[in-house]
Amino acid sequence: MDEYSCFVDWDKMDVSAQSQDTKELTCTDFHELKQLARQGYWAKNHSLRAKVYHKLISNIPCRAVTPDANVYRDIVVKIIGKRSSSSLPLPEFVDNSLIPTYCLNAEGIGAIRKIILCIANQFPDISFCPALPSVIALLLHYSKDEAECFEQVCRILACNDPSKRLIDQTFLAFESSCMTFGDLVNKYCQAAHKLMVAVSEDVLEVYSDWQRWLFGELPMAYVARVFDVFLVEGYKVLYRVALALLKFFHKVRAGQPMESDSIQQDIRAFVRDIAKSVSPERLLEKAFAIRLFSRKEIQLLQMANEKALQQKGITVKQKRQNVHLAVHAENFKSEIVSVKEMRDIWSWIPERFALCQPLLLFTTLEHGCSLSRFYSHSEGHEPTLLLIKTTAKEVCGAYLSTDWSERRRGGNKLSFFGTGECFVFRLQPEVERYEWVIIKHPELASTGSETENHAQTASSTLSSSSIPSDPSDRLSPFLAARHFNLPSKTASMFMAGSSECIIVGGGDGQALYLDADLNHGRTSHCNTFNNQPLCSESFQISILEVWGFRD
Numbered sequence: 138m139d140e141y142s143c144f145v146d147w148d149k150m151d152v153s154a155q156s157q158d159t160k161e162l163t164c165t166d167f168h169e170l171k172q173l174a175r176q177g178y179w180a181k182n183h184s185l186r187a188k189v190y191h192k193l194i195s196n197i198p199c200r201a202v203t204p205d206a207n208v209y210r211d212i213v214v215k216i217i218g219k220r221s222s223s224s225l226p227l228p229e230f231v232d233n234s235l236i237p238t239y240c241l242n243a244e245g246i247g248a249i250r251k252i253i254l255c256i257a258n259q260f261p262d263i264s265f266c267p268a269l270p271s272v273i274a275l276l277l278h279y280s281k282d283e284a285e286c287f288e289q290v291c292r293i294l295a296c297n298d299p300s301k302r303l304i305d306q307t308f309l310a311f312e313s314s315c316m317t318f319g320d321l322v323n324k325y326c327q328a329a330h331k332l333m334v335a336v337s338e339d340v341l342e343v344y345s346d347w348q349r350w351l352f353g354e355l356p357m358a359y360v361a362r363v364f365d366v367f368l369v370e371g372y373k374v375l376y377r378v379a380l381a382l383l384k385f386f387h388k389v390r391a392g393q394p395m396e397s398d399s400i401q402q403d404i405r406a407f408v409r410d411i412a413k414s415v416s417p418e419r420l421l422e423k424a425f426a427i428r429l430f431s432r433k434e435i436q437l438l439q440m441a442n443e444k445a446l447q448q449k450g451i452t453v454k455q456k457r458q459n460v461h462l463a464v465h466a467e468n469f470k471s472e473i474v475s476v477k478e479m480r481d482i483w484s485w486i487p488e489r490f491a492l493c494q495p496l497l498l499f500t501t502l503e504h505g506c507s508l509s510r511f512y513s514h515s516e517g518h519e520p521t522l523l524l525i526k527t528t529a530k531e532v533c534g535a536y537l538s539t540d541w542s543e544r545r546r547g548g549n550k551l552s553f554f555g556t557g558e559c560f561v562f563r564l565q566p567e568v569e570r571y572e573w574v575i576i577k578h579p580e581l582a583s584t585g586s587e588t589e590n591h592a593q594t595a596s597s598t599l600s601s602s603s604i605p606s607d608p609s610d611r612l613s614p615f616l617a618a619r620h621f622n623l624p625s626k627t628a629s630m631f632m633a634g635s636s637e638c639i640i641v642g643g644g645d646g647q648a649l650y651l652d653a654d655l656n657h658g659r660t661s662h663c664n665t666f667n668n669q670p671l672c673s674e675s676f677q678i679s680i681l682e683v684w685g686f687r688d
Contacts, residue, residue, distance in 0.1 A: 139184040141278070142183070143244070143282070145617070146241060146242040146245075149240040155567060158248065159183070162179065162188070170220060174366045175421060177418065179535065180361065186279055187278075187280070192366065194289045194368065195292070195454065197293065197301075198296060198301070198373060199296060203292060204287070205288045206287065209287040209288065212255055213251060216255055216258055217254065222247035222250045223246075223247060223250070225250050225251070228255070228257040230264055230267075231266060232259070232267050232353075235267070235270065236249060236250070236274075237271050237352075238274065239274045239275060239278065241278070248286070249270055249274050249277065252287050252290065255422055256287070256294070260291075262307075263294070265308035266304060266306050267305075267348060267352070267353075268304050269304070271360065272284065272290060272304065275357075275364055283473040298317075302372040303372060307452075308452065309340075309443055309446055309451075311348070313442040314348070314439065315345040315347060316489060318380075319488040319491075320442075322344060322380065322383060323484075323487075325427055326481070327570070328585060329384060329386065346405070347379040350408045351375055354408040356412060358417055359404055359411065362418075362420075363375070363378050376429065377418065377424035377425060378423065381423040382407075382408055383404075385415050385420070385423065386403075389407065389414050391482075445489035445492060450562050464494070464495060465494070470494060471524065471682060471684075472502060473526045473682055474524060474532065479565075482536075485560070486520075486536055487655060488648065494687045494688075495686065496686065498515055498521065498685045499681075499686075500680065501655060501682075506681075507654075508638075508639070508653045508654070511638070511639075515541045515683050516541050519539060520539070520686065523537060524683040525678055526678070526681075527658075527673065527677060527679055528679045529677075530565060531676065532564040533561065533563045533672045534561070535561045536558070536559060536560050536561075537555065538555055538632075539559075539632060551635040551638070553632070557631065559632060561641060561649055563671050563672065637653050638652055639651045648660065655678060657675070657677055658675075658678055660672055
């Protein structure tokens with residue numbers, strides 16, 4: 138077919154999808170290149186795609202000493218010798234059972250293992266890189282020989298641009314990416330997340346498969362289209378496509394019985410057979426329709442997850458603690474929720490805190506109905522979980538991302554603080570979680586016009602700042618100044634506390650107000666949204682508990 142075809146088994150390829158038209162790519166403008174990649178400009182021309190890949194990869198900033206094609210030619214004989222490539226043991230940092238072939242011929246399949254071993258020789262710092270075999274197999278399609286493919290993969294691995302994340306090369310980076318994906322699913326794929334929680338004993342284990350969906354199960358034609366955009370836009374594209382896969386899985390399989398005993402196996406099978414239901418174009422269209430966080434926000438979230446893992450000592454491959462161990466039946470006792478209900482709540486919280494165990498900080502049954510005691514027992518803990526049971530047997534609560542001591546910044550005034558990770562939820566009579574919304578009902582507090590004006594100003598400012606925009610360095614109110622070392626002006630206001638009351642801004646127009654004696658409460662429910670109120674508009678508190686997170 139062309140000079141880049143030596144490793145391709147064309148009998149397995151859909152040749153009819155290939156165009157023989159002579160095309161060239163001359164643009165250098167990033168935004169134009171991004172649009173061409175998304176539109177599949179070079180997707181149907183094998184030779185053009187190879188040339189584009191070479192151009193994009195050659196422009197990746199790399200460390201000074203990066204192995205090239207000549208290094209491969211020098212070391213491959215020493216490392217491989219006369220042994221058959223199929224008998225070569227692979228390094229532990231790849232999954233030996235998951236080596237995709239992507240319509241390669243026998244020579245190409247053997248070349249994958251040889252290149253992996255040579256990379257292991259040149260990159261001793263790589264400790265965990267499950268995506269590597271897939272990347273090598275794909276790039277062999279667009280390389281003139283093994284040495285050229287080796288050089289291209291090395292440039293991807295040796296990228297030294299701190300703002301350009303490409304392939305995870307340590308277990309810490311991989312595991313934190315899985316946690317970050319779980320956080321994104323929790324926010325952007327709530328229906329699918331609800332299904333995962335219902336059918337899986339360990340939802341974190343399901344989400345740890347996200348890179349396998351892309352670099353293991355996804356068919357060659359789809360992987361290539363994803364890689365087209367990935368080389369231009371970077372790591373964020375992988376999150377987008379994985380979220381789109383999960384959305385399509387939920388749409389196609391919702392209401393159908395499980396095909397196996399494992400949701401993990403069902404998702405893998407769906408991705409392998411995705412051509413039956415979704416085209417590559419439709420998959421990318423869905424992926425880019427998701428209004429995802431900015432690149433900088435995702436980097437900050439990933440860094441926070443890495444820090445949480447390091448603090449737990451989880452830096453090398455090991456079995457991750459699942460939610461059933463975090464909320465253990467023998468160690469957990471609440472007068473408001475059952476172990477199962479607490480596990481449901483645990484599946485909603487950010488992944489970096491799902492590693493922790495619940496710790497009871499305050500209960501009205503033991504500490505009485507005093508707001509000052511509520512504060513004294515809750516302060517110094519971040520985040521916290523508020524649980525309320527009403528005299529009408531309703532159960533609701535809130536996940537509160539920020540230490541209550543932050544309220545003191547406002548002196549005696551009602552002080553607003555918190556992040557967009559806050560949310561409110563209802564467990565009885567029905568389970569429902571409400572995404573965050575900025576407090577828009579300051580009239581609940583009834584603490585004077587000055588406070589109202591403060592609240593309204595904050596609400597107006599934050600509402601405008603939360604409108605999504607395109608620049609990659611945009612920071613939304615989702616992130617907290619204290620967690621991510623951001624300027625204080627980027628911190629947002631989703632909780633409020635004073636000596637007279639507590640307000641928590643919930644989601645979809647929900648807000649929760651508790652008075653100083655912790656006996657009575659009110660809710661605000663915006664009828665603009667089609668949902669049920671959090672609980673009765675005015676209610677009496679039977680029991681209130683505050684839970685912290687123990688390492």
